Structure formats: structure tokens, C-alpha cells
Amino acid sequence: MILTVTLNTALDVTYGVPALAPHSSHRVDTVTERPGGKGLNVARVLAALGHDVTVTGFTGGATGTVVRELLAREAPSVTDALVPVAGSTRRTIAVVDAATGDTTQLNEPGPVITPAEWAGFLDAYGELLGTAEAVALCGSLPPGVPVGAYAVLIRQARTAGVPVLLDTSGEPLRRGIAARPDLVKPNADELAQLTGSREPLGAARDARRRGARTVVASLGAKGLLAAAADGIWQAAPPAAVRGNPTGAGDSAVAGLLSGLVEGLPWPERLARAVALSAATVLAPAAGEFDRAAYDDLLSRVAVTELATAA
Amino acid sequence: MILTVTLNTALDVTYGVPALAPHSSHRVDTVTERPGGKGLNVARVLAALGHDVTVTGFTGGATGTVVRELLAREAPSVTDALVPVAGSTRRTIAVVDAATGDTTQLNEPGPVITPAEWAGFLDAYGELLGTAEAVALCGSLPPGVPVGAYAVLIRQARTAGVPVLLDTSGEPLRRGIAARPDLVKPNADELAQLTGSREPLGAARDARRRGARTVVASLGAKGLLAAAADGIWQAAPPAAVRGNPTGAGDSAVAGLLSGLVEGLPWPERLARAVALSAATVLAPAAGEFDRAAYDDLLSRVAVTELATAA
Numbered sequence: 001m002i003l004t005v006t007l008n009t010a011l012d013v014t015y016g017v018p019a020l021a022p023h024s025s026h027r028v029d030t031v032t033e034r035p036g037g038k039g040l041n042v043a044r045v046l047a048a049l050g051h052d053v054t055v056t057g058f059t060g061g062a063t064g065t066v067v068r069e070l071l072a073r074e075a076p077s078v079t080d081a082l083v084p085v086a087g088s089t090r091r092t093i094a095v096v097d098a099a100t101g102d103t104t105q106l107n108e109p110g111p112v113i114t115p116a117e118w119a120g121f122l123d124a125y126g127e128l129l130g131t132a133e134a135v136a137l138c139g140s141l142p143p144g145v146p147v148g149a150y151a152v153l154i155r156q157a158r159t160a161g162v163p164v165l166l167d168t169s170g171e172p173l174r175r176g177i178a179a180r181p182d183l184v185k186p187n188a189d190e191l192a193q194l195t196g197s198r199e200p201l202g203a204a205r206d207a208r209r210r211g212a213r214t215v216v217a218s219l220g221a222k223g224l225l226a227a228a229a230d231g232i233w234q235a236a237p238p239a240a241v242r243g244n245p246t247g248a249g250d251s252a253v254a255g256l257l258s259g260l261v262e263g264l265p266w267p268e269r270l271a272r273a274v275a276l277s278a279a280t281v282l283a284p285a286a287g288e289f290d291r292a293a294y295d296d297l298l299s300r301v302a303v304t305e306l307a308t309a310a
Numbered sequence: 311m312i313l314t315v316t317l318n319t320a321l322d323v324t325y326g327v328p329a330l331a332p333h334s335s336h337r338v339d340t341v342t343e344r345p346g347g348k349g350l351n352v353a354r355v356l357a358a359l360g361h362d363v364t365v366t367g368f369t370g371g372a373t374g375t376v377v378r379e380l381l382a383r384e385a386p387s388v389t390d391a392l393v394p395v396a397g398s399t400r401r402t403i404a405v406v407d408a409a410t411g412d413t414t415q416l417n418e419p420g421p422v423i424t425p426a427e428w429a430g431f432l433d434a435y436g437e438l439l440g441t442a443e444a445v446a447l448c449g450s451l452p453p454g455v456p457v458g459a460y461a462v463l464i465r466q467a468r469t470a471g472v473p474v475l476l477d478t479s480g481e482p483l484r485r486g487i488a489a490r491p492d493l494v495k496p497n498a499d500e501l502a503q504l505t506g507s508r509e510p511l512g513a514a515r516d517a518r519r520r521g522a523r524t525v526v527a528s529l530g531a532k533g534l535l536a537a538a539a540d541g542i543w544q545a546a547p548p549a550a551v552r553g554n555p556t557g558a559g560d561s562a563v564a565g566l567l568s569g570l571v572e573g574l575p576w577p578e579r580l581a582r583a584v585a586l587s588a589a590t591v592l593a594p595a596a597g598e599f600d601r602a603a604y605d606d607l608l609s610r611v612a613v614t615e616l617a618t619a620a
Contacts, residue, residue, distance in 0.1 A: 015418075017416070021332075022331075022407075022412070023413065023414055025414075025415035025417065026415060028416055028418045062375060062379075066372045069372075093416075095416065097332075103333065104331075104334065104335075105335035105336060106336050107336065107338060108325075108338045109337065109338060109339075
């Protein structure tokens with residue numbers, strides 16, 4: 001199976017309102033809820049691609065119970081191996097203006113994880129690695145988890161011989177990358193924050209020098225830039241796509257992981273990731289991907305080799 | 311016991327953010343949750359005043375479970391007689407700007423109540439009336455409940471000989487008032503919407519002609535205006551109070567109900583209601599009242615008799 005880790009799982013709540021006006025009262029017209037946190041989104045896409053996927057991370061409180069109930073509806077393709085904690089899983093509220101589609105996001109910080117809960121997670125994670133073909137470490141850290149948490153999880157995966165992908169930002173990314181993950185997938189902002197450079201190719205090479213075996217940078221409408229040991233590629237959709245970019249990065253991660261466990265060459269992995277990402281932007285519901293668009297786009301992604309060694 | 315009815319109970323969630331900026335992403339700094347809906351707020355204040363109080367209305371889903379768990383912490387002073395439904399209790403989100411204290415409110419609509427659930431509620435309500443000294447009908451109606459619901463509940467209370475207070479707005483108020491409640495407590499806007507008049511005394515008299523035995527209008531900083539069969543009174547706090555007005559109207563309702571079951575004359579009821587209301591504005595937490603401020607204000611509320619018959 002493929003394992004995704006979401007230490008700060010969430011219940012993603014979307015509110016439809018006519019228009020958000022600060023300091024006034026709004027009647028919410030529509031309410032939707034789904035399990036959230038990057039690793040859960042990645043898992044959903046992997047399952048849709050036919051992979052056997054297990055999710056772990058923390059869950060707690062009434063909101064955690066709702067997340068698990070919603071996840072159970074996605075079984076058997078997604079296996080719930082979330083670890084219970086005393087605190088309450090966070091909510092994220094996306095307030096969408098009906099007229100314009102503009103979104104205002106409110107993200108709760110998440111539960112405070114105790115040292116004992118973190119130690120318990122490391123044990124559970126170690127066991128799950130025993131049957132994992134690959135692992136993705138995704139998203140922000142909840143309060144209480146050490147900032148070097150991803151470095152610890154990466155070393156554990158490397159010791160177990162499981163390829164590990166890291167998708168986070170800020171200091172957790174900086175610390176994690178030093179532990180030599182197989183793949184990191186920063187977006188342009190995250191890469192610039194890490195390296196200080198806004199020039200993607202130079203920054204991706206810098207990130208490799210910091211410890212990442214491969215860097216796949218997501219460049220929005222320009223697609224993906226991959227810097228691997230054996231080459232550098234750019235992969236772009238056939239045309240710019242318009243829609244809701246929520247979850248596009250998570251779909252790219254799912255494409256990369258899926259290609260990794262299938263042993264696809266880099267150009268094919270990148271084409272899959274770009275097509276999934278674009279098909280997610282095109283889907284009406286945030287974070288879903290449009291299957292027909294994906295099938296159509298897959299053969300039309302342009303992959304260019306920029307160099308034969310990074 | 312005193313019975314309060316909250317057909318559209320809520321989980322009131324408060325988010326502290328530095329400043330709300332539409333169409334951007336916010337990290338929420340503080341999250342607080344408490345049982346909400348006007349009747350639950352009224353019950354909390356009645357319990358603090360030493361009354362035995364029972365709450366009923368609808369509750370359902372994961373959010374309903376949280377509301378009941380939080381209510382249980384207030385037991386034994388508040389008895390939970392909420393009726394379970396299949397839909398999910400609504401959340402209200404108050405986003406408070408840390409710098410200015412300005413609040414942006416997002417209110418979910420509430421669960422859709424089926425005809426069978428409404429019929430079941432009427433049975434439960436009828437039983438509760440058997441031991442009630444007074445009943446307060448509070449707040450908005452969830453989807454599915456007939457717009458004339460309060461008229462039905464008022465007639466049932468009158469048949470059972472239980473004094474009934476109505477605190478709602480719009481069409482449910484208009485329909486309810488025609489069923490001859492003992493007391494309605496509109497604010498200035500609700501009274502103007504009902505009667506078409508912004509002149510409080512004339513509008514209160516109009517509301518009496520529409521069926522309310524007594525009208526107590528809440529006029530913000532100006533206090534309360536009461537139009538009863540045996541007189542008209544104005545009750546005002548000794549000075550304008552500054553603070554968070556959330557829940558001030560619910561505290562006034564609690565003061566009126568409390569004075570009713572204790573058989574206090576109108577001037578004393580109104581003084582209590584005004585002091586509680588002002589002490590709620592002064593309390594740091596939304597919807598709580600400041601006990602010391604209440605004790606201090608109680609003797610200092612000015613009650614003026616404007617006429618000896620309405």
C-alpha cells in the first residue's frame with residue numbers, strides 16, 4: 001500500500017454566502033464537509049487511480065469523529081490508520097462568495113499534541129512502514145509536534161527502505177530536507193522561502209544540494225519542474241486551465257507517488273502529475289479531479305528535457 | 311421549573327483573528343465553543359439566578375452531540391430535554407478582529423425538520439408544559455418547521471395555563487403574536503418590522519392590539535419600554551454601558567421570566583431585566599453577565615411610569 005501522513009488532519013467546511021462583508025451578519029446558504037489535510041486529499045486521488053492507500057496522522061474530539069465517519073464512506077479504497085489524541089481535530093472554513101467565487105479561508109490551529117502522543121505516533125508509523133511501498137508526509141504540523149518531526153519520519157522511512165515524499169513549507173521543510181527525502185514538492189513560494197531564490201531551476205538545484213534526492217517544483221499554470229539525479233524536465237499542460245486551484249498540488253503529489261510505485265520513467269510521472277493537477281483545477285468541486293479531463297490531458301502534457309543531469 | 315424552547319439550537323463558535331480580510335487566508339488564533347441559540351442563553355442566565363430550568367428544542371448530528379456535552383457541564387442547574395433529530399444542529403461562527411473587536415457572523419441555516427419530527431416535538435413539549443411555571447419561545451425556526459409554529463406552541467401553553475413569552479422576529483413573530491402570548495420582547499428593529507412604526511410607544515401599543523398581552527421592547531442603550539394592561543414603563547440603566555451586546559437581549563428575557571415566576575411587580579421585573587442586560591454588555595465573555603455589575607446596577611436602574619394604562 002501507499003501511506004500518506006497528515007499530522008494536522010482537518011474537517012474542511014465550505015460555506016456558500018452571497019458575498020462576505022466584514023463586520024456584518026451572514027446567513028450561510030450551503031454547507032459542505034469533507035475530510036481534509038493534504039495527505040487525506042492525496043489519498044483520495046490515489047484511491048481514485050486504483051491504488052491501495054492507508055492514511056495516518058492524528059485525529060481527536062467531535063470533529064475528528066466526523067472526519068473518520070466521512071473517511072469510512074470512502075472505504076475500502078482508503079484505510080483509516082489515524083491515531084486518536086485527546087485534543088480536537090481542527091476545522092478549516094472556506095467562505096465562498098456565490099457571485100464571484102472568491103474564497104476567504106479560516107484555519108483553526110489544530111490540537112496540541114503531547115510528547116506521549118507524538119511517541120505513540122512514531123510507534124504506529126514504524127509499524128505501517130512495514131507494509132508501505134511509499135510514504136508521503138504532507139502539510140503543516142499541529143501545535144506540540146517538534147519542528148524537526150518530518151526529519152525524524154524521513155529517517156525512519158529511509159531506515160525501513162521505503163521511498164519518502166515530503167510536501168510541507170517553512171521550517172518543517174527546511175529541517176525535513178536535511179534528512180534526505182527521496183522527493184520534495186514545493187510550490188514556487190515555498191521553494192523561494194527555502195532557498196531565497198525566485199529562479200526555479202537554480203532554486204531546485206539548491207534544494208537538491210540541501211538534501212532532497214529529487215525536487216519537483218509546482219509552478220502554477222506553468223506546470224512542474226523536476227530536478228532529479230539523472231535529468232531536469234519541465235512538464236506543462238497544453239493550455240492554461242481556469243478553475244479552482246484548491247487541491248491541485250495534492251493531486252500532483254498523488255500523480256508523482258503513483259508513478260513512483262509503478263516504476264514509471266520521470267517524463268511519464270510528470271505527465272501524470274500535471275494532468276491530474278489540471279483536471280483538479282477543472283473539476284467543479286474543490287479538491288476533486290475531473291476524470292474525463294484527466295484522460296484527455298494525459299497524452300497532451302508537453303514534457304521537455306532541459307538537461308541530462310541536475 | 312422554567313422551560314425555554316430553542317427550535318434552532320446552535321454550537322456558537324468564536325474565532326479570534328488579527329483582522330478579517332476578505333478573499334485571503336487566516337490562521338485562527340483562538341477557538342471557543344458554547345451551546346447557543348437564544349433559549350439556551352436565557353436558560354444559562356436563569357440558572358445563574360438560581361432557577362430550575364429545562365431546555366428543549368431540536369438537536370442532531372455531531373454538532374448536536376457537542377452541544378449536549380457542553381450543556382451537561384452546566385447540569386444540574388440546566389436540564390437537557392432536547393429532542394433528537396436526523397439532521398445536524400447548526401454552527402454559528404463569530405469571527406472577532408483582535409485589534410478592533412469587530413465581529414463578522416456566519417450562521418448555518420440548521421437541520422431540516424421532518425413533519426414526523428415536528429409532531430414528535432409537540433408531544434414532548436406538551437409533557438414538559440405539565441411541570442412548567444413559565445415557558446419562553448426563543449429565536450429563529452429551522453427549515454421544515456411551519457412558519458406558524460410559535461402560534462401552535464403558544465396555544466398549547468395557554469391551554470395548559472402556563473404563561474408564555476415569545477422572542478422571535480419576522481413572520482414567526484407576526485403569526486405568534488396573533489395567538490395571544492403573555493409577553494413578547496422585540497427589539498426596536500423587530501418591532502418596527504412588525505408594526506411599520508419606528509416610534510416605540512405607538513408600535514408597542516400596536517403590538518398589543520395584534521394580540522400580545524404585554525410588550526417589552528428593548529431599545530438598546532435606552533433600556534426597556536413595557537406596555538402592559540395596567541401601565542406603561544420605561545426602564546433605563548444609570549449610564550450607557552460599553553461592551554459586547556451579544557446576549558444582552560437574552561439576559562433581558564431571563565430577567566423578565568424570573569420576575570414573572572417570582573410574581574414581582576412590573577417596575578422590579580424591568581429593573582432586573584435592564585440590570586442583567588447591562589451586566590451582560592459589560593462582561594468580557596460574550597453572553598455571560600458580570601455578577602458584581604448586576605448587583606450594583608440593580609438598585610440604580612431608573613424606572614419611570616409613563617401612563618397608568620396601555
